[in-house]
Amino acid sequence: MSGYLNLAYDYPLLSTFWTILWIVLWVCWFFLLFRVITDIFRDDALSGWGKAGWLILTLVLPFLGVFIYVLARGRSMGERERSHLRAQQEAMDQYIRDTTGGGRSEIDELRTLSDLRNRGDITDEEFRRAKEKILH
Template sequence: MSGSVNLAYDYPLLGAFWTILWISLWVLWFILLFRVIADVFRDDNLGGWGKAGWIVLVIVLPFIGVLAYLLARGDGMGRREYQHAQAQQEAVNSYIRKTAGAPGMSEAEQLAKLSEIRSRGDISDEEFARAKAKILH
């Protein structure tokens, strides 16, 4: 048994596999790290000192800090993410309703808004006439 020992890394295909595996694990680690940091700042129930403590723990001892955070507060991460997404969607919907004009606006309010848009030069006289006819019908 005086022969050389072949390691898995001596084979190019296995070397590529291990490289891809390690890169994937690092990418997943950074995604998890940033999700934890985002969740710390997103949580309204956590006070300033609590947030500072978690961030210091995650930065000073990243692996232990992230695992401790997941064990202590991981069950609410999905709920907070969902609430954040709902709040963003509601803000977008509110902006669209405000910009497009709420259906509850009177015809006079809609015509005034349309006239203001035409006076700014955003629409042509022809587009104004079509929109005005649509409002009045």
Template sequence: MATDQFLAYDYPVLGAFWTVMWIFLWVLWVVLLFRVIADVFRDHDLSGWAKAAWLLFVLVVPFLGVLVYVIARGRDMGKRELRHARQQQEAFDAHIRETVGSGTPGGGVDDLARLSELKSRGELTDQEFQQAKEKLLH
């Protein structure tokens, strides 16, 4: 047989190591590129023209653009990301408070007390009271 066969053990361990290293660095590069692009759009201090210039620089000359961006503006990237995360958490908390109700502890108890008072005054029938109570509790 004159055909060459390539087997798995023909690939040296050091070659596999370098392949894994290059894949890791490539993934790290892509993540860094997207973080820089997200940071450009997240920064409210930059004008529209400055954002366009940074984006163009990062897309046209990616390695140099990202390197220059991280050197020039990298110090505040973490601060901007932390501020963005806090704003998202506050918005989520506000949404939860709005969805749940008044946001005050015992708000459901107050509503049940009002329903009970309406029932005792005769403004609600037993069936209406039960329906409203189930709606509050579920």
């Protein structure tokens, strides 16, 4: 049993794959760590002391802290992320509506006026005045 033991570093290509695997695992770890820290600060249901406790646990004992956090609060992390993204989308949509004048163009308003006139709901004189108001 005193034979030579082959390790991954005895084969250059295997050594490269092994190194890449470790790099990918470390990148995934840091991604998860930052995701958990972001979730701690994003959660409005946690008190300041709760946030401080989770943050201290996550920073002092990172592997154990992240593991416990994901087990304890991991299911609601996705819900908080979705609600945050939904709020951002609503804010962007509202900004676009405000910037473009409410989402109705002059053509839409003229089409609505034309439909009202064709149904007989407004007179030609009312149509002319409303049309001038829209175009000027």
